[in-house]
Amino acid sequence: MSVRRVEHIMGLPISVDLRDGDAELAERAFAWLREADAQFSPFKPDSEVSRLDRGELTREELTPDLVEVLSLCDWYEESTGGAFTARVPGRGLDPCAVVKGWAVQRAADMLREGGATTFCVNAGGDVVTAGEPEPGKPWRVGVRHPDLADQLSVVLGVRDGAVATSALYERGQHILDGRTGQPVSGILSVTVFSDDLAIADTTATAAFALGRDGIEWAAAQEECEVFIVDEDRRVFSSPGLPVHIC
Amino acid sequence: MKRAIPVLALSVAGLVPVWIYSPGAAHEGEINEVAAAPTQEQQQTQQQTVPQTTGSAPKTTGSAAPKTTQQQQQQTTQQQAQNRTVSGPAVNTSEGTVQVQVTLQGTKIVDVKALRAPNSEPTRMALPLLKQSALKAQSADIDTVSGATATSDGYKKSLQAALDGAQ
Numbered sequence: 001m002s003v004r005r006v007e008h009i010m011g012l013p014i015s016v017d018l019r020d021g022d023a024e025l026a027e028r029a030f031a032w033l034r035e036a037d038a039q040f041s042p043f044k045p046d047s048e049v050s051r052l053d054r055g056e057l058t059r060e061e062l063t064p065d066l067v068e069v070l071s072l073c074d075w076y077e078e079s080t081g082g083a084f085t086a087r088v089p090g091r092g093l094d095p096c097a098v099v100k101g102w103a104v105q106r107a108a109d110m111l112r113e114g115g116a117t118t119f120c121v122n123a124g125g126d127v128v129t130a131g132e133p134e135p136g137k138p139w140r141v142g143v144r145h146p147d148l149a150d151q152l153s154v155v156l157g158v159r160d161g162a163v164a165t166s167a168l169y170e171r172g173q174h175i176l177d178g179r180t181g182q183p184v185s186g187i188l189s190v191t192v193f194s195d196d197l198a199i200a201d202t203t204a205t206a207a208f209a210l211g212r213d214g215i216e217w218a219a220a221q222e223e224c225e226v227f228i229v230d231e232d233r234r235v236f237s238s239p240g241l242p243v244h245i246c
Numbered sequence: 247m248k249r250a251i252p253v254l255a256l257s258v259a260g261l262v263p264v265w266i267y268s269p270g271a272a273h274e275g276e277i278n279e280v281a282a283a284p285t286q287e288q289q290q291t292q293q294q295t296v297p298q299t300t301g302s303a304p305k306t307t308g309s310a311a312p313k314t315t316q317q318q319q320q321q322t323t324q325q326q327a328q329n330r331t332v333s334g335p336a337v338n339t340s341e342g343t344v345q346v347q348v349t350l351q352g353t354k355i356v357d358v359k360a361l362r363a364p365n366s367e368p369t370r371m372a373l374p375l376l377k378q379s380a381l382k383a384q385s386a387d388i389d390t391v392s393g394a395t396a397t398s399d400g401y402k403k404s405l406q407a408a409l410d411g412a413q
Contacts, residue, residue, distance in 0.1 A: 004410065006410050013401040013406070013407070015390075015406065015409075015410045017389070017390070017410075120389060120390050122390045122391070122392075122406060124401075125391065125392050125393040125406070126392065127390050127392050129390075133389055139389045139390065140386070140387065140388040140389045140390075141388065141389065141390055141391070141392050142386065142388035142390070142391045142392070142405070143391075143392050143393055144391055144392065144393040144405070145381075145383050146381070147383075148383050149403070149404065149405075150385070150405060151383040151384065151385055152383070152384050152385060152386060152388065152391075153381060153382065153383065153384070154384075155384075155386050155388055156392075163392045164392065165392045165393030166393075167393050169393075189393060191392055191393065215376070219375060219376050226376070228376075229381055233380065233381040234378060234379075234380065234381070235378065235379045235380065235381050236376040236377070236378055237376060237377050237379070238375070238376060238377075239375065239376075239377060246384075246386040246387070
């Protein structure tokens with residue numbers, strides 16, 4: 001039995017294309033995403049993140065999930081010399097850049113634990129896939145062209161994996177370089193392929209925040225293959241990127 | 247011709263330190279490997295260069311399993327036979343002195359290492375391991391789109407919305 005469903009959560013259109021599961025299993029994944037939004041949104045005054053930010057919770061009182069999210073934020077902040085940060089000066093704590101990929105990866109894990117082997121989850125352009133939509137064929141994940149909304153710049157062939165893209169056309173003007181507080185420049189789009197969407201998504205966002213330095217930084221990240229378009233429309237791609245020949 | 251001999255001798259003498267000079271990375275014996283799968287030795291180098299990153303990585307990795315010393319030595323011997331390395335001149339830049347070593351397999355560049363880079367140990371450069379090409383636009387049959395959009399307005403007009411509605 002297959003299910004196809006789209007719902008807007010965390011401000012994102014989230015599509016689930018489940019080829020071997022029922023509506024109840026899909027609903028479990030969506031319910032978790034709604035819970036994650038309630039718990040981690042900096043825009044909801046009673047979320048755990050907002051309460052921590054107001055000083056109503058100590059580090060010892062946090063749930064293990066928020067501790068995990070914050071430690072991911074800290075690791076990427078350190079690794080990028082502060083270009084990526086969940087704490088932009090003058091603004092409240094905002095771990096959204098990590099929460100999105102992390103929560104969607106967990107939703108995919110829930111589908112797997114529920115017995116599904118073949119599915120594709122797409123959350124605002126960040127993708128987790130499992131299995132093969134047709135025997136012997138991978139999921140064909142098109143990467144949007146940075147200038148042309150209805151065109152692709154590359155197609156990846158993915159079985160069990162994750163693909164995330166951070167781009168200027170998407171929300172680039174809202175990504176600030178934590179080192180300078182200025183909007184980032186130098187890169188039009190960063191696509192990262194990895195086993196895990198939390199890694200892929202955060203790596204893509206962090207590379208984007210680093211600007212041109214992000215090209216080399218992202219390429220050096222373990223377990224990540226990259227496809228990066230810079231302002232001069234040059235493409236930098238890892239030799240291990242699973243490019244699908246159409 | 248007589249003048250050429252001392253020049254040649256001096257050139258060879260100048261090359262000797264280059265041959266003798268063995269940056270940490272040169273012992274790895276896996277010149278063709280991509281940066282995504284560093285050996286233990288490489289990771290140690292990275293840890294020295296960029297402290298507190300690799301060590302506190304959010305995820306442990308099985309793919310970075312270190313090779314045994316014997317395997318490394320065998321590979322080094324084999325690759326020394328096929329590859330040759332050429333060192334460039336030391337160039338003074340505003341950031342500091344940079345010197346690069348290129349490994350060639352025939353006429354193909356297979357690796358570039360920084361022998362000297364500002365404020366760091368000899369290290370592998372990630373950039374040359376990336377393939378560079380021009381951006382192309384294409385349309386193709388796909389199952390999903392990465393980088394579609396984050397806003398609901400954008401979504402309505404996106405390829406992904408078309409795909410979601412297609413079935």
